[in-house]
Amino acid sequence: MNKSRVTVVDIARAAGVSKSTVSLVLQSSPLVNETTRAKVNATIRELGYVYNRGAANLRQSASSRIIGIIVNDLTNSFFAELAVGMDMVMQSAGYVQFLSNSAESVDRQREVIASMREHGIAGLIISPARGTEASDLKPLAASGIPVVAVVRNVVGAKVSTLFSDNYAGAKDAVRHLIDLGHRRIAFLGGIANTTVFAERVQGWRDALAEAGLGAPDSCVIGSTASRAGGVAAIERALSLPEPPTAALCFNDAAAFGVCDGLRTAGKEPGRDFGVVGFDDVIEAETAVPALTTVSVDPQGMGRRAAQMLLKQVNAGRVEPETIVSSVRLVVRQSCGAGLKDKTRRISA
Amino acid sequence: MNKSRVTVVDIARAAGVSKSTVSLVLQSSPLVNETTRAKVNATIRELGYVYNRGAANLRQSASSRIIGIIVNDLTNSFFAELAVGMDMVMQSAGYVQFLSNSAESVDRQREVIASMREHGIAGLIISPARGTEASDLKPLAASGIPVVAVVRNVVGAKVSTLFSDNYAGAKDAVRHLIDLGHRRIAFLGGIANTTVFAERVQGWRDALAEAGLGAPDSCVIGSTASRAGGVAAIERALSLPEPPTAALCFNDAAAFGVCDGLRTAGKEPGRDFGVVGFDDVIEAETAVPALTTVSVDPQGMGRRAAQMLLKQVNAGRVEPETIVSSVRLVVRQSCGAGLKDKTRRISA
DNA sequence: TGACAAATTTGGAACGATCCAATTATTTGA
DNA sequence: TCAAATAATTGGATCGTTCCAAATTTGTCA
Known part of the structure; x- marks a missing residue:
């Protein structure tokens, strides 16, 4: 049932052009004639062609549009919000994320990092598990993959860091x-x-x-x-x-x-x-x-972390920076502020 | 600074064998001699080689070890737990996940599905956004990619479904x-x-x-x-x-x-x-x-959903099944059950 | 030692897209 | 009308891995 996938060559044959032209259309290059473009696009729709990013990323110049996110505890709504903030930015920037939960296990975190590396992530945002060491992030830095640590910092690791004050x-x-x-x-x-x-x-x-x-x-x-x-x-x-x-x-x-x-x-x-x-x-x-x-x-922090990472990914060079995000006290009821003095009962 | 990556050929040259042999070592094939294996492995460590899964997945037979997960609202701890359950199973099965938050937007969900398809996911687990239609999942089914819908079902879509009773x-x-x-x-x-x-x-x-x-x-x-x-x-x-x-x-x-x-x-x-x-x-x-x-x-449900999907991925064929997960009432205090009748005040 | 089997190793052709250099088609200007 | 300029198209090599068929080495036995 699983018919072999449709490739640029199939499109080329069906549209009566060369695969190079199809490739140019895919990248919406201005070089290609409008009539040709329309014909190719029609064929693409017709044959149900699906672009294969894996193949494209193979060329050495290309950088994948995949970034990794590792969070220490996704069941904690603070971190879930953080992840959602990152997701928002990444998605509108045209990236997909590998998102994993380390569940505070450095071993698991190590495995996930290795796996992500094999899949060719363009960058990593990590809210490190307790006990994470600089050596855990070293290999990434060594191969020039930008890393942003959020919430917690990793002592000795030369990576960008974003945490709250x-x-x-x-x-x-x-x-x-x-x-x-x-x-x-x-x-x-x-x-x-x-x-x-x-x-x-x-x-x-x-x-x-x-x-x-x-x-x-x-x-x-x-x-x-x-x-x-x-x-x-x-x-x-x-x-x-x-x-x-x-x-x-x-x-x-x-x-x-x-x-x-x-x-x-x-x-x-x-x-x-x-x-x-x-x-x-x-x-x-x-x-x-x-x-x-x-x-x-947290959601705003996630967005900022994502922006920090993308900046580095696009710049193509890793220049660690540390940002301390300012915080602000929100006074509501639980501190007793809204109550009159006689209502509040503190035996001070 | 970004030195061009180390490949099997580099390893082969350094270890004095052919790339085919290196490839065999990578797959821990029994065909290769122990001495050779040791030598190659040493070289791999020495040169800091990173396996390139993208390249490997290019061969048509191979199926990627990437699965997609789309959740309608990750800030809701129910769904966060669901995701964590899936993560556990996927991780120990050696898969990585693209995890995205659709935030109840069908448009965003559609984009994410398209993007995941281009990245060659082996399967998808989705907790559909409100208003998801069978046509949104159709292309996946058409290309033989197994899909499991959780929590909510998608009417008319021929995909496996897991929801609670x-x-x-x-x-x-x-x-x-x-x-x-x-x-x-x-x-x-x-x-x-x-x-x-x-x-x-x-x-x-x-x-x-x-x-x-x-x-x-x-x-x-x-x-x-x-x-x-x-x-x-x-x-x-x-x-x-x-x-x-x-x-x-x-x-x-x-x-x-x-x-x-x-x-x-x-x-x-x-x-x-x-x-x-x-x-x-x-x-x-x-x-x-x-x-x-x-x-x-929810975590258990996430685990079951992941297992359902992996079963289909491994079987290589898509046979939609629907599982209704049984539920159980947990009696605690908020219903008033533990209180004596006189303490409870219902004007019945 | 020679013939044969078993154990290892190895080129080279894929996979699907990109990109360069080269080719062909179309305009333009005098 | 023809050369030069511009526009559009195209083969073929390449990315890093796998896998097949073929080649090579090693081992066994008469």
Whole structure:
């Protein structure tokens, strides 16, 4: 049933021209006569010809219009949005993406990179799995394939990097909680051994120090960067001898978990406890209470990353640049900002 | 800087054998002598050779190890999980995926399909955008490329299909609410003009009829299949002359929105109003109250879809089959099941 | 040692498109 | 009308791999 595919030669024969002419038509070259072009195009439609990009890419000059995207956790809506942002840009630029989920496994990530290389990607955007080393990206750089690392950076790797200003975002968020009258502010959720975590904690610490407040280590409660992790973290936080009255959470998922945990403990987020998230995922706005959070705009970040990569692909040369994407605190209800002082109950 | 790539011929020359021998080594053919194999492999490592799959796929017999995946909305965690399930299977089977987000646009979907075809995909899994027609998939089928449609079906298209038992799931859910004593049960959220919606509403309707209860059209309140849509739907539901006391929601996202909306209206989901979702996304378990929902296991569905496709790809022939994946009601707190009768307040 | 089989190795022709240099067709100008 | 300029078309080599048929090496046995 699988009739052998139609090629330029078949078109050429049917249209009574040479394969070279067909090729020129395919590239909509101005060299070919209008009448001929029309005839060839008609034949193409008629025979149901499908262009074979693989064959075209074989010529050494050509660069494939395939780019690779590797994401560490696609089930996390932050990364899903990031991928969607990239997809938008790539698609309108006429590229297709190999998109893979490393699920935080460096081994899997290595395999995927190797496979993508064999398929001749023109560039790679990677949100690296935890534990990714510069050597994992070395071979790509060596063969001149542009790489953009997003969200997390890979120390020692000479690749372009795009991440959000975690430090400033965390600092702003904590300052805001301090302005609202909070004095004991915890940092909840997230996996401690990561750059992003360290940056956010540092922002938290410095904001507290600035205000002359203590930043005890007991108030930094790591867990997973998920809803379940948030529940666990707030549980531990509330059992401290001097429990906090507010918290900056590692990300929105953890913040939602913290809200859940607060309710289980009979406290209403926003009224009895200030909660601030990080990322500003779509649900943050519609949740109840609406989540105060540091907006990172993952989709926008994905778009920017894609543009960075395409710039390098088109330039044909790799010049690593690092861009720190600025963030902005979006004040909603979960921090308690909208409430009158008597309604908010913080035993400060 | 971009040194011309290393090819089998380079390896052959360096190792002092012919390119044919190198090719045999690459395919780990038993024909080649162990000593030679070792020598060639050493040279391959030494020169940093990268296999060029594009060139290999050029030979007509070969089928590419690339499959396409198109998803209608990757920002929806249900579909993200679906994609992750597929990714798992494909990756361990040695395939790479082109993954694209159609964002519910048939035009974009058409472009992506065309592009994937030009890149020579061996098969396609698609969760079709709304409004997808059989003609959109026709060319693929015509060239013998297996297609599996998931979640939604495409009427008239002769492709394999995998979807969940929406009817039975909805029916079970509503029966359960009836058993809990509810008499006015609404159907909230979702876009009315879709097969999935119709199937779920039919389940809802039949369960009510079975119990001799009315299923007035005013109790079916469509909106978007999102959190925001859920909020809007419950608002309208509560303003009905005889407001419902419980609802089956189109999906979990809408169900979360319904919970949010209930709280805004001063009602506690689970206690004052029974809420049941559909899909069982990860957050359903950890939310407060934990969401009672019809478990669809999107990741598992993704895995099954991938297996269905690979089976066809390997068999080399396309024999459309339809699989209805069974679902199961997971009872948690949001329906009010765990509460004693006096705690639950339904004015039945 | 020679004949034959088995084990290895190897040119060269594909695969489908591109691109260069060369050829042929059509205009243009005096 | 003819040479020169321009427009349009075309063979053939090439990209990196596979695969066939044929050639070469090695091994076995009488």
